[in-house]
Amino acid sequence: MLRVNAPPGRGRAHGPREGGQTVRAVAGTSSLTEQVVEAVREAIHSGELRPGELYSVYRLAGQLNVSRTPVREAMLRLAEAGLVRFERSRGFRVLRRDPREIAEVFHLRLLLEVPATRRATRHAGPGLARALHEELEAMRAAAADHDEPRFMRHDRAFHDAILAAGANRRLAEVVAGLRDATVTLGASTVDRSRSLADVAAEHEPILAAVLAGDADAAATAMRAHVAHTGELLVAQAAAENGRPADPADIALVHEALNESTT
Amino acid sequence: MLRVNAPPGRGRAHGPREGGQTVRAVAGTSSLTEQVVEAVREAIHSGELRPGELYSVYRLAGQLNVSRTPVREAMLRLAEAGLVRFERSRGFRVLRRDPREIAEVFHLRLLLEVPATRRATRHAGPGLARALHEELEAMRAAAADHDEPRFMRHDRAFHDAILAAGANRRLAEVVAGLRDATVTLGASTVDRSRSLADVAAEHEPILAAVLAGDADAAATAMRAHVAHTGELLVAQAAAENGRPADPADIALVHEALNESTT
DNA sequence: ACCTGGCATGTAGCATGCTGCGTGTCAACG
DNA sequence: CGTTGACACGCAGCATGCTACATGCCAGGT
16 A cells, blocks of 8 residues: 555654644654655555556655655655656656666676675675574575565675675675665566575575685675576566567676686 | 856746845756756865865755755765765765775776776777777867866766776666766865876777777776776875875775676 | 647646754853 | 753754646637
């Protein structure tokens, strides 16, 4: 129903509020704008907001029961992230899921995340190994419960832990942004052809290599994992639109066979 | 004086406007918000807005003679780009120029721009070579005139042309964002130790390799150029803050010795 | 039947009012 | 002289009024 997190918790009550249940800033995430960003992300993810369709800040604000300002700011942020596009005096459009776009994102992720994995392995302390182990276990548990959201959280945390250890905050932020883009674009990040357990299994070689301190092996394992995921998502996106997956897109994903050394 | 582009040209006249010259949307760039973004970028670049200082949307809006809304939106975008940081109920602060940050940006640029150069060379048509040649000539001319802004524009165009030919729009956007960050952070992107002519000369090997169709050579030349620039900027930033350049930061820039193949 | 022009409708974008909150200040008290 | 507490001030953030503009629709003309 496209709602923004609205616990009874009191927050700042601002300008006049006529009726209906009010939506306030909640302790954890503060800003209403951020909540709207999340709500819209989820709405796109769940298919409630469909690509190609025209929407308006006006109506969306009404549905969410917040004013237009935070909605507008949220949409501007999403527009910058490439998820929607404003059309002058018409509204904004949720962009169609383009296999090419996904291929580009994974091309980038490989370019960044593989070297980051190498760096992380090289500089890994005991904390990293433990964190990765925990996240992997959590992924397995979530897979057993078929709890996809929880699974995704830990999958994400696994990658984030490696990125954080890679000692380049900017890189971590960029990759996080890229991942957000695909998570929102992909109706289901875990597509039909892989079970959650399979995805979890793909992380094992990465953890093993990190534990062994073998940077090259870790990088290779990460590359295999990300490239595999990218290839599947490209194919999935292609299947949703035109039928066949463009070989050029698949090639783009796999083209990032970079070897980085220090 | 921190102004936003305000030609006499008429545009949409909105809400009540008391006095003073009005600032309107101009044909070229439309949105006031964007104009404010540019104005603030330049103000930071020129040192008019100093790092560490506290500013407020309120006052800035007054100085620019626009309302708070576009200023706020502009600052939010800059905050996302990492140039400023909002402090709750206090204002926003222009972030101090951190050598580490610059090193990270160049680490990223190397990771992305070197493979992109390889790709571009491989897929280069005659248009690319011509465009690069033109930009390089324009850079030389601007260097002769000591016209730094014009030089920067063509330098940027040179890199953009390569990125565009790299056939990954997303990558081009990310790199453009990274460059914007450093351009704004660096008081002067062309630092004291290199003349404009020297910088132009660094682009020659890149063009030559692209002309020759030698992808590896082009990539190597691009790496040398970007790494060199990064190293100088890191040193310059370090000199402005604490005295010595942290070897770790320099190392970070040079660590991106990646070799990518197809 | 086919243009054509004016008008109603809905929109993004800007201006501005309003509120709770963090912070500095200064006075009263120990 | 040090400590504390109330108060004023300025801020970000949200709500909302307002305007120009793009588009679709329908009437009137050809």
